[in-house]
Amino acid sequence: ETGVTQTPRHLVMGMTNKKSLKCEQHLGHNAMYWYKQSAKKPLELMFVYNFKEQTENNSVPSRFSPECPNSSHLFLHLHTLQPEDSALYLCASSQDYEGWTEAFFGQGTRLTVV
């Protein structure tokens, strides 16, 4: 248990569906991150939020839409995904965006697009 909780743990969705991934932390952290991990590939950073403001978007397609309503919650809204978007989506948090020493990761959401 890292203090970062992701729901759901598993998700199967069709290419025309709209779904959302949720991440929650009560560690008092101010920075939150979305990572994508495809099979046999390294983790890829998708989005970074610091104090609820998006500070980084690593050329992620618009079918992925992040939302950070407060420092404790982070969402990833999904729509019209492709089969190649199937992956493990990981959320992480850290004390702040600058100078932190340790990031805490959730267990991830295993997404399958059919």
Place this chain on the structure above:
Amino acid sequence: DAKTTQPPSMDCAEGRAANLPCNHSTISGNEYVYWYRQIHSQGPQYIIHGLKNNETNEMASLIITEDRKSSTLILPHATLRDTAVYYCIVRPQDPSNTGKLIFGQGTTLQVKP
């Protein structure tokens, strides 16, 4: 791009020390060496980090060479639960840093009975 090089896989006998090497020949003076591990289908877990001195915590030891171009993560008594992918990451730790971790392919450590 990841700024480290690690062997893709290693084996270790249960109860023995596991020594995982990492090359980071282009490391800058303000960059720290971090180690994370990822057990199958879970999120990565922080292990240890260091700048130039050797570090030890309850999980592992980190040995950094004097020129800082390489390091070794040591798990003193490996158990089956240590089977995971181990990531070595270099990252600056100063106010100008963007805070992100860049993961490479890591080393898959298989601890065998």
